[in-house]
Amino acid sequence: MEIGYFPGCSLHSTAQEFDMSVKAVCDILDVHLKEIPDWNCCGASAAHETSEELGLALPYLDLIKAESARFKMVLSPCPSCFSNLSRTHEKLVDDKALRDRLKDVTDGKVYEGTISNKHVLGFFMDEVGIDTIREKVKKPLEGLKVACYYGCLTRLPGVSMDSIEHPLMMDQIIEALGAEVVDWSHKTECCGASLSITKTDIALRLGREILDAAQRSGAECISVVCPLCQSNLDVRQAGINSMYKTSFSIPVVYLTQLMGVAFGAPASQLGFDKHIVTPDILKKF
Amino acid sequence: MTESSQDDNIELLTYSEVENVEGFIGNFDVTIRKKARSVDMSKCTGCGECIQKCPTKVLSEFDMELGKRKAIYIPFAQAVPNVPVIDRDHCLKFTKNKCGVCQKVCPADAIDYEQKDELIELKVGAIILATGFSLFDWTVYEEYGGGRYKDVITGLHLERMLDTSGPTGGKLIRPSDGREAKQIVFVQCVGSRDEAKGMPYCSRICCMYTAKQTILVKDHIPDSQSYVFYIDIRAAGKNYEEFVKRAQRDSGTVYIRGRVSKIYDRGDKLIVQGSDTLSGERVEVEADLVVLATAVVPNPDAIQLAQMLNIPYDQYGFYTEAHPKLQPVESVTQGIFLTGSCQFPKDIPDSVATTGAAAVRACAVFAHDELTIEPKIAWVDQEKCSGCFNCMEVCPFDAIISEEVNGKLVARVRESICHGCGNCAATCRTKAVNVKGFSDEQIYAQIEAPFLEEEVEVA
Amino acid sequence: MPEILNREDIHTFKDLVLSLSGQDVSRCIQCGKCSSGCPIAYEMEHLPNQILRFIQLNMQHKALSSNTIWLCAVCETCTVRCPESIDIAGIMDALRKLCRERKVKPGDPKIAKFNEIFLDSIKKNGRVYELGLVMKYNMATAQPFKDATLGPAMFGKGKLRIPPDKVKDPSPVRASFNKAKTFIVSVLKD
Numbered sequence: 001m002e003i004g005y006f007p008g009c010s011l012h013s014t015a016q017e018f019d020m021s022v023k024a025v026c027d028i029l030d031v032h033l034k035e036i037p038d039w040n041c042c043g044a045s046a047a048h049e050t051s052e053e054l055g056l057a058l059p060y061l062d063l064i065k066a067e068s069a070r071f072k073m074v075l076s077p078c079p080s081c082f083s084n085l086s087r088t089h090e091k092l093v094d095d096k097a098l099r100d101r102l103k104d105v106t107d108g109k110v111y112e113g114t115i116s117n118k119h120v121l122g123f124f125m126d127e128v129g130i131d132t133i134r135e136k137v138k139k140p141l142e143g144l145k146v147a148c149y150y151g152c153l154t155r156l157p158g159v160s161m162d163s164i165e166h167p168l169m170m171d172q173i174i175e176a177l178g179a180e181v182v183d184w185s186h187k188t189e190c191c192g193a194s195l196s197i198t199k200t201d202i203a204l205r206l207g208r209e210i211l212d213a214a215q216r217s218g219a220e221c222i223s224v225v226c227p228l229c230q231s232n233l234d235v236r237q238a239g240i241n242s243m244y245k246t247s248f249s250i251p252v253v254y255l256t257q258l259m260g261v262a263f264g265a266p267a268s269q270l271g272f273d274k275h276i277v278t279p280d281i282l283k284k285f
Numbered sequence: 286m287t288e289s290s291q292d293d294n295i296e297l298l299t300y301s302e303v304e305n306v307e308g309f310i311g312n313f314d315v316t317i318r319k320k321a322r323s324v325d326m327s328k329c330t331g332c333g334e335c336i337q338k339c340p341t342k343v344l345s346e347f348d349m350e351l352g353k354r355k356a357i358y359i360p361f362a363q364a365v366p367n368v369p370v371i372d373r374d375h376c377l378k379f380t381k382n383k384c385g386v387c388q389k390v391c392p393a394d395a396i397d398y399e400q401k402d403e404l405i406e407l408k409v410g411a412i413i414l415a416t417g418f419s420l421f422d423w424t425v426y427e428e429y430g431g432g433r434y435k436d437v438i439t440g441l442h443l444e445r446m447l448d449t450s451g452p453t454g455g456k457l458i459r460p461s462d463g464r465e466a467k468q469i470v471f472v473q474c475v476g477s478r479d480e481a482k483g484m485p486y487c488s489r490i491c492c493m494y495t496a497k498q499t500i501l502v503k504d505h506i507p508d509s510q511s512y513v514f515y516i517d518i519r520a521a522g523k524n525y526e527e528f529v530k531r532a533q534r535d536s537g538t539v540y541i542r543g544r545v546s547k548i549y550d551r552g553d554k555l556i557v558q559g560s561d562t563l564s565g566e567r568v569e570v571e572a573d574l575v576v577l578a579t580a581v582v583p584n585p586d587a588i589q590l591a592q593m594l595n596i597p598y599d600q601y602g603f604y605t606e607a608h609p610k611l612q613p614v615e616s617v618t619q620g621i622f623l624t625g626s627c628q629f630p631k632d633i634p635d636s637v638a639t640t641g642a643a644a645v646r647a648c649a650v651f652a653h654d655e656l657t658i659e660p661k662i663a664w665v666d667q668e669k670c671s672g673c674f675n676c677m678e679v680c681p682f683d684a685i686i687s688e689e690v691n692g693k694l695v696a697r698v699r700e701s702i703c704h705g706c707g708n709c710a711a712t713c714r715t716k717a718v719n720v721k722g723f724s725d726e727q728i729y730a731q732i733e734a735p736f737l738e739e740e741v742e743v744a
Numbered sequence: 745m746p747e748i749l750n751r752e753d754i755h756t757f758k759d760l761v762l763s764l765s766g767q768d769v770s771r772c773i774q775c776g777k778c779s780s781g782c783p784i785a786y787e788m789e790h791l792p793n794q795i796l797r798f799i800q801l802n803m804q805h806k807a808l809s810s811n812t813i814w815l816c817a818v819c820e821t822c823t824v825r826c827p828e829s830i831d832i833a834g835i836m837d838a839l840r841k842l843c844r845e846r847k848v849k850p851g852d853p854k855i856a857k858f859n860e861i862f863l864d865s866i867k868k869n870g871r872v873y874e875l876g877l878v879m880k881y882n883m884a885t886a887q888p889f890k891d892a893t894l895g896p897a898m899f900g901k902g903k904l905r906i907p908p909d910k911v912k913d914p915s916p917v918r919a920s921f922n923k924a925k926t927f928i929v930s931v932l933k934d
Contacts, residue, residue: 009872013905014898040870040917045818046862049840053924058866061916107919155820164824165427183433185549185556190783190819197878198855199815200891202787216552235894274901428781428825478773479827516775546781546825560779562793567785 001127004071004115005033006062008081008227009041015078015227017271021256022077022120024269028136028260029128036066036074042084045194053105059088060102066115073116075123077256079153079226082119086158089117119153120225120255121161121169133176138264139285140178146258147219148174148181149210150188151229164188170255174223177262184217186210191232200239207232208240211248220281221251223258230254234276251279261285286365300370304404306412306594309684309702310620310650315407321400323371324357328395331367333359335387335396343375345452349442351460352452357387362450371396411620411647414604415640416590418626421476421483421580429475429548429577435461436555437548437575440471440494447501457505459574462553466574469502470557471495471513472545476580478516484580484601489630491578492519496532498576503536511538512570514545514559522634541568548575581630595682596621603629614643618682619658619701622646661722662703663710669717670695676709676718685709749801757802765838769799771828778822778832788812789851792822792832795839811851813839854885867921870911875904 011019026033039062048055062085066074076082092099093113103110118126124133148170154161161167165188171181189210192203210233214222224230234252241248253275260270261282272279290297298317305316324335341356348354356376359369377384378398388396420441424432436459449455457466473491476483492515499511518540520526532538543560550556555572583602584590591598596616597605604623607615616623622643625636650656663684665676672694677685684702687694696718698709709718716725758769772793779791789811790798798807807813813836822832843850850856861880865872882890898904911917 009874009909012871012909013874014903016903038870038912040911041866041872043866044862044872046859047866049818049837049859050844050863051924052841054863054920057920057924058917061920105920105923105925106916107923108916152817152819152821155824157820163427166431185551190817190821192783193817193819194858195784195815195817195855197881197891198852198858199787202784202815205786206783213551235898239894274903276897276901474775478775481827481829483827516773543776543780544827546777546821558780560776560785560791560793562774562776562779562791565791565794567779567782567791 001030001073002032002034002071003118004066004069004074005035006039006042006066006074006076006081006085007035008076008078009044010078010227010231014231017257017274018077018227018230018254020269020271021254021260022075024265025256025259025263028263028265029132031128033075034069034071036062036071037069039065042076042081044080044084048084053101055084056088056091056098057102057105059084060092060111061106061108063089063092063111063115064106064109067112068109072114073118073127075118075120077120077225077227079119079151079156079159080228082117083156083158085115086117089113089115090158117158119159121153121173124173124259125169130172130176133173133259137177137262139262141174141258141262141285142178144179144281144285145182145218145220146174146179147184147214147217147222148187149214149222149224149229149233149252151224151226152188152190152193153226154188170223170225173255174258177258179258179262182214182217182219184213184219186213189213191226191229193228193232196228196232196236200236201243203232204236204240204243207236208244208246211237211240211250212246214250215248219250221253221279223255224252225255237277249277251275251277251281253279253282258282286363290365297365298405299366301405303590303593309699310656311410311701313409313412313620315409315412317405317407319403319405321402322368323373323376323396323398323400324368325395325397325400326366326368328393329368330393330395332392333369334390334392336369338386338390340384340386341375341377343372348445348452349439351442351445371398411622411650412594413622413624413640413643413647414590414594414596414616414627415625415643416584416587416627418581418630419584421582423475423577423579425482426475428546429472430550434548434550434555434575435459436466436573437577439577439579440491440498441579443498443502443576447498447505455505457502457509457574464573465506467506467509468570468572469499469509469511469574469576470555470570470572471499471511471576471578472548472557473513473515473578474544474580475577476582477578479580484582486601486630487519488578488581489519490581490632492517493522493525493528493632495576495578496520496529496538499532499538500536503538511536512557512572513538513540514543514557515540516542516544522632541570543568581626583627587627594618594621597681603627614639614646617704619656620650656701658701659705661705661720662700663698663705663707663718663720665696665698666717666719667695667697669715671715671717672696673714675712675714679708679712681706681708752802754802757799757804757807760842761799761835761838764842765831765834767831767835767838769796769830769835771830772796772800773828775827777825777827781821781825783819783821784815784817788815792816792836796830796832796835799835805848807839808843808846808848809851812836813843814850814852814855857881857884863921865908867918868914869908870914870917871909873905873908875906876908 043055043058092111150167154164154167174181192206196203230252257270289295301317301319304318307314335357336355339355339357342353344350345352345354347360357369357371373379430437445451446453459466477488502511520529541561542563545559547558555575557570560567587602596618604627606613607617624639624643667690682702684699685696688697705720707720710720762768776793779785779793782792795807795812816836818833820833858881865877
């Protein structure tokens with residue numbers, strides 16, 4: 001199948017591992033990803049925190065660009081991008097006045113409402129299917145203990161998952177890869193998001209709680225689906241250790257990187273060299 | 286309970302269910318299924334040998350699964366009558382045709398495996414419903430662990446633990462590891478006052494029983510500390526406010542004003558994430574045991590029973606009273622009375638009061654041979670009735686019956702059941718059924734009156 | 745002298761918040777569940793429920809000048825657990841916008857600045873240039889060496905891209921910035 005791909009700003013820089021591994025995995029699954037031509041930033045939080053219309057206009061432009069490129073489905077790995085595109089789509093579908101206004105504001109075309117937005121978990125579970133994933137596993141991640149970390153994904157506007165407080169979608173995929181999921185208390189606790197830059201101490205405190213809970217549950221690594229979560233827990237891990245005199249050394253990997261390893265994709269395609277806390281534990285697979 | 290079982294004017298039918306109710310006030314026909322105990326009540330002396338010797342242990346429902354009972358059992362020590370019952374789903378005799386020890390050891394030869402359910406037909410003049418309540422299934426709150434943490438229990442679990450003749454012998458222990466609990470957190474309003482995931486109403490009894498529980502906990506474990514997370518304290522009763530103060534002043538219970546957002550485990554402790562809106566601080570308490578005051582809800586079969594009796598109920602399943610202020614113990618259907626929490630959550634004094642009121646109201650029914658009722662009820666002009674019985678289909682109270690008049694089957698309204706709702710009148714195609722005082726002719730006359738040309742003398 | 749609470753219609757701010765966010769704050773019984781679950785509450789000047797209380801009592805300046813509304817990470821924990829289904833995170837968003845419109849000094853100027861620099865980057869490039877964003881932010885907040893130790897490590901791993909990633913046609917994005925009405929900070933105009 002061919003679907004639209006919205007990498008978002010992070011996947012082109014600080015979260016390249018996510019971009020690389022999504023592409024590697026989709027390649028193996030016979031999913032042809034095509035970037036939305038000339039996509040622009042979705043606005044993240046800054047836009048909707050500053051202007052209601054700007055916060056809708058920026059994702060609106062991307063939806064139009066996707067429609068112009070004749071995509072039916074768009075995959076956005078970053079939860080923030082996904083939420084912006086998805087909730088904008090939902091608002092537009094019901095509200096003609098809004099559609100007209102945004103067309104005006106952006107000097108753009110009218111959005112027909114045909115795009116189906118997906119984030120990686122929804123895409124892999126609903127479109128690809130857990131059985132297909134299981135079939136593609138060449139190197140089962142046997143014995144690997146993984147803590148599945150969803151962050152705030154289950155709660156974002158426009159997202160609908162199996163459960164808000166106790167989601168299992170990522171856990172199911174991890175288990176299909178042959179690994180073992182741990183039951184832990186901080187599955188959906190906030191990582192601090194962009195406060196990592198503006199209020200680093202807060203992000204360090206939150207990151208410490210998450211790493212502590214993961215470690216106590218016996219996890220050998222943490223699996224994530226968000227560039228900010230990955231960054232806050234990986235890049236900031238040294239800072240956390242320094243501030244709290246802890247000695248965490250837990251690799252934080254993207255779900256798609258684990259899928260890549262299990263599918264037998266070469267490590268060079270999965271970006272492991274970009275991690276600050278190197279995922280040595282995965283070397284054995 | 287023992288008194289009522291020995292009173293000459295009371296026939297106690299235990300281990301029985303009401304299967305069907307027909308009729309109307311003063312003339313109810315009730316079918317009751319006396320379920321088979323497998324024990325002959327006339328022979329059993331209550332010696333308890335059978336229970337002693339029974340090899341099968343089952344989780345006890347009465348003890349909230351904190352302890353076990355036998356397959357032949359008496360639910361709790363003070364149960365009336367003091368005659369055991371065999372749980373046929375777990376008894377080896379019934380499941381595998383093995384054992385049979387109870388019959389062998391019974392000195393009174395009271396065990397009867399062949400005993401069958403018995404159907405009894407009774408004619409009664411009034412029915413009083415005192416079917417009580419159940420507790421909300423709090424496991425929908427995944428943020429509190431969704432039932433996965435063993436040391437997060439309900440107030441009812443705690444009651445069983447505090448009972449010295451209960452499953453833990455009065456010890457307050459953590460279900461996970463059996464250690465004594467020292468730091469105990471009580472969370473109020475779990476499922477109550479929640480329009481999103483629970484019941485919007487206040488369950489009335491929890492603030493008071495939580496205060497009581499903290500006092501008892503302190504009595505049982507002097508070096509314990511209890512914390513109560515609350516939103517408001519509802520202590521509107523005689524000596525209630527003073528009682529809550531006693532928990533705070535004498536038992537050292539600390540009340541923290543804020544709804545709990547999350548409960549999770551850290552090592553062998555539970556972390557309760559809350560806040561204290563009074564001091565403006567976010568707080569966390571490390572607990573050995575967390576007790577949830579869960580919402581009071583109607584029994585799972587409450588609606589089924591209401592439909593059997595043709596009585597109305599509200600959107601939650603609580604039975605509807607005839608008037609919220611003036612007739613709190615009567616259901617809308619005449620002859621059926623309500624008491625206790627089946628009408629709405631109540632504490633003990635209110636349950637006792639409403640029961641007395643309902644009993645007197647029921648007696649009032651029998652004080653006269655005739656019943657005075659509201660005149661605004663439906664009646665059938667049987668000459669116009671075509672015998673289609675559409676009215677019978679739409680009557681919510683089953684007030685309409687058919688009878689033969691001059692060789693024709695026509696409808697008749699049973700006056701003591703009819704509430705004058707008018708469904709039948711609206712449905713009748715031949716205009717044979719009307720509500721007295723509200724016939725079509727009378728309504729048209731009212732509409733036309735202001736437009737009449739001639740002046741009408743008004744006295 | 746204490747401020748008289750009812751000099752103007754006490755529902756004024758509540759009605760305004762309703763029209764901006766669609767949320768009716770009179771539904772809030774101040775149970776505190778939002779504050780109890782907020783991961784950032786420890787650092788906030790006021791708890792989330794207190795901000796809603798300010799709205800209920802028409803204490804407009806207290807709400808808009810608090811740093812609470814800026815520290816909110818929009819993790820939506822409060823929103824999904826509120827027993828009255830109030831979108832508290834959405835209200836925080838509305839207050840941020842209102843704070844700018846009324847030119848109230850932001851409770852946390854650094855975070856407000858960060859948003860401005862972020863949007864600036866989008867306006868120029870159509871996408872966020874992360875390295876530029878962090879550098880500009882550090883300079884603007886007089887912390888030139890913040891996270892300096894991380895820089896080399898991240899560069900070494902190829903995580904920081906130079907030069908910026910740009911869109912080919914920035915005009916629709918620019919148009920959005922110029923035309924999007926209400927609550928847009930003057931610093932972003934061309």
